[in-house]
Amino acid sequence: MTEQHLMLHTDKYQLNMMYAHWKHGTHVQKAVFDVYFRKLPFGNGFAVAAGLERVVRYIENLRFSDEDIAFLAKQEENYDLAFLEELRQFRFHGDIYAAVEGSLIFPNEPILRIEASIFEAQIIETAILNFVNYQSLVATKAARIKQVAPHDILLEFGTRRAQEADAAIWGARAACIVGFHGTSNLRAAMLFDLEAKGTHAHAWVQIHPSEQEAFDRYAEALPDDVTLLVDTYDTLRDGVPHAIETAKKLAAKGKRLKAIRLDSGDLAYLSKRARKLLDDAGLPDVKIVASNDLDENIIVELKAQGARIDSWGIGTKLITAADNPALGGVYKLVAKETDGHYEPVIKISGNPEKITTPGKKNVYRIINLLTGKAEADYIVMHDEQLENSAEPLMLYDPTHPFIRRKVENYRVVPLLRPIYKQGQLVYELPTVKEIAAYHKQQLELFWPETLRKLNPEKYHVVLSDKLWNLRKELINQHSK
Numbered sequence: 001m002t003e004q005h006l007m008l009h010t011d012k013y014q015l016n017m018m019y020a021h022w023k024h025g026t027h028v029q030k031a032v033f034d035v036y037f038r039k040l041p042f043g044n045g046f047a048v049a050a051g052l053e054r055v056v057r058y059i060e061n062l063r064f065s066d067e068d069i070a071f072l073a074k075q076e077e078n079y080d081l082a083f084l085e086e087l088r089q090f091r092f093h094g095d096i097y098a099a100v101e102g103s104l105i106f107p108n109e110p111i112l113r114i115e116a117s118i119f120e121a122q123i124i125e126t127a128i129l130n131f132v133n134y135q136s137l138v139a140t141k142a143a144r145i146k147q148v149a150p151h152d153i154l155l156e157f158g159t160r161r162a163q164e165a166d167a168a169i170w171g172a173r174a175a176c177i178v179g180f181h182g183t184s185n186l187r188a189a190m191l192f193d194l195e196a197k198g199t200h201a202h203a204w205v206q207i208h209p210s211e212q213e214a215f216d217r218y219a220e221a222l223p224d225d226v227t228l229l230v231d232t233y234d235t236l237r238d239g240v241p242h243a244i245e246t247a248k249k250l251a252a253k254g255k256r257l258k259a260i261r262l263d264s265g266d267l268a269y270l271s272k273r274a275r276k277l278l279d280d281a282g283l284p285d286v287k288i289v290a291s292n293d294l295d296e297n298i299i300v301e302l303k304a305q306g307a308r309i310d311s312w313g314i315g316t317k318l319i320t321a322a323d324n325p326a327l328g329g330v331y332k333l334v335a336k337e338t339d340g341h342y343e344p345v346i347k348i349s350g351n352p353e354k355i356t357t358p359g360k361k362n363v364y365r366i367i368n369l370l371t372g373k374a375e376a377d378y379i380v381m382h383d384e385q386l387e388n389s390a391e392p393l394m395l396y397d398p399t400h401p402f403i404r405r406k407v408e409n410y411r412v413v414p415l416l417r418p419i420y421k422q423g424q425l426v427y428e429l430p431t432v433k434e435i436a437a438y439h440k441q442q443l444e445l446f447w448p449e450t451l452r453k454l455n456p457e458k459y460h461v462v463l464s465d466k467l468w469n470l471r472k473e474l475i476n477q478h479s480k
């Protein structure tokens with residue numbers, strides 16, 4: 001049901017603008033829009049691009065159904081029948097360039113560029129922002145968690161607390177593209193070829209006459225490698241000893257206990273005590289999983305306290321991005337077709353952060369060949385060629401433009417890759433595993449100072465001189 005009618009997954013004002021364009025015959029005018037965000041979430045030094053697969057699936061199925069048209073016909077706007085007929089023919093014919101999923105992305109740089117008739121470009125704004133904002137936010141939160149537990153097993157457990165079903169599955173996927181190992185959501189696992197993982201709930205223990213019986217019966221029913229939840233009654237006095245008892249019974253049958261899970265109390269203390277009990281019982285290979293309102297900050301704390309936790313089940317705070325529940329990505333018009341060419345446009349605001357960067361643009365990641373690290377992202381006008389250029393580049397600090405830095409030995413990597421050309425999909429969607437591998441390579445391009453989770457160094461996003469001058473010129477024009 002929720003996958004249907006996505007064509008109407010837009011704000012009504014988009015349709016009203018389309019209608020007014022159509023009435024005036026301006027709907028075929030071409031336009032360029034940029035998607036970008038202004039502020040990094042969680043105080044992080046970077047964000048992670050996600051949502052492109054959903055965007056592609058959406059564009060591929062972008063049609064008004066008979067039901068959609070009938071619904072629109074009932075709206076108070078009384079749209080002309082001829083307009084509604086035109087909608088029946090609606091297809092996306094435009095170009096989309098995007099930072100591919102797993103890329104590190106930064107404020108105020110285009111992460112998607114949409115070039116299409118205003119009619120087509122306008123209606124897709126809402127859905128694209130909806131997909132990209134949410135998924136990039138969760139991928140960024142998950143990347144922070146991955147950073148504090150790079151060698152541990154990370155499981156996404158958030159479905160029950162997610163903002164409804166779509167968020168649960170796309171959020172699970174967003175976590176896995178930055179290196180989570182699996183999700184508890186079977187549907188997400190099936191749809192995106194993720195590892196489905198699970199332990200058991202307290203109810204399994206409570207429904208049995210005793211915890212011991214519950215553990216034995218669970219281990220008996222399931223194949224090898226079960227995880228037992230040990231905190232239903234008393235973790236150290238009952239839960240862990242009962243799990244050890246079950247492990248011994250399993251060993252006698254050639255099976256093994258994979259792990260125990262702690263889900264309450266002082267996780268550092270309990271994990272250390274549980275580890276000792278397991279080791280003393282000759283079970284050093286039995287791992288310890290922890291869950292209970294975890295996030296990157298609690299995990300750091302627990303590690304600092306010497307917690308002996310091998311694997312983390314993380315739900316609510318990840319899937320809802322609890323400490324920063326929205327990414328403020330926007331979709332802004334930057335150029336319009338005038339007399340057969342693109343005229344850059346600007347949006348002026350009293351808030352300097354909200355003044356847009358005009359024109360159809362490209363973004364290049366400048367990699368210093370001596371260090372192998374990214375120096376800055378460099379935004380240029382579309383007709384400025386940077387590929388194959390051996391010219392030294394002057395990079396200035398955007399907040400202090402008088403501070404300039406020359407880069408001589410560099411290579412450039414375009415951030416925006418072609419996804420659609422004239423309505424044709426020209427990009428092969430990678431698997432989640434491929435995205436995770438790409439994301440790992442992306443991280444290696446950046447200095448630890450940019451990547452650290454607390455007070456990171458700001459990575460610079462720089463405008464070319466030509467773009468900088470154009471922006472200044474348009475601001476001056478408007479202030480006259």
Ligand SMILES: Nc1ncnc2c1ncn2[C@@H]1O[C@H](COP(=O)(O)OP(=O)(O)OP(=O)(O)O)[C@@H](O)[C@H]1O
Pocket residue numbers: 263264265266267268269291292293294298301302305
């Ligand atoms: N050693 C620790 N240091 C810091 N935070 C911890 C430690 N152990 C657990 N936490 C975290 O503290 C919070 C404890 O929350 P809460 O008091 O609701 O849990 P609880 O005592 O286990 O109760 P409940 O049984 O309701 O889950 C959780 O977010 C948990 O991850």
Ligand SMILES: O=P(O)(O)OC[C@H]1O[C@H](OP(=O)(O)OP(=O)(O)O)[C@H](O)[C@@H]1O
Pocket residue numbers: 157158160161201263291292293294313314315316317
């Ligand atoms: O804590 P999260 O990061 O959201 O991880 C998922 C939580 O879901 C389950 O709890 P349950 O639904 O049984 O509720 P409770 O533990 O909050 O009582 C599980 O035991 C985790 O504690």
Ligand SMILES: O=C(O)c1cccnc1
Pocket residue numbers: 157158184197198199200201291313315
């Ligand atoms: O498999 C688990 O242990 C699990 C799954 C979802 C939520 N909490 C725990």
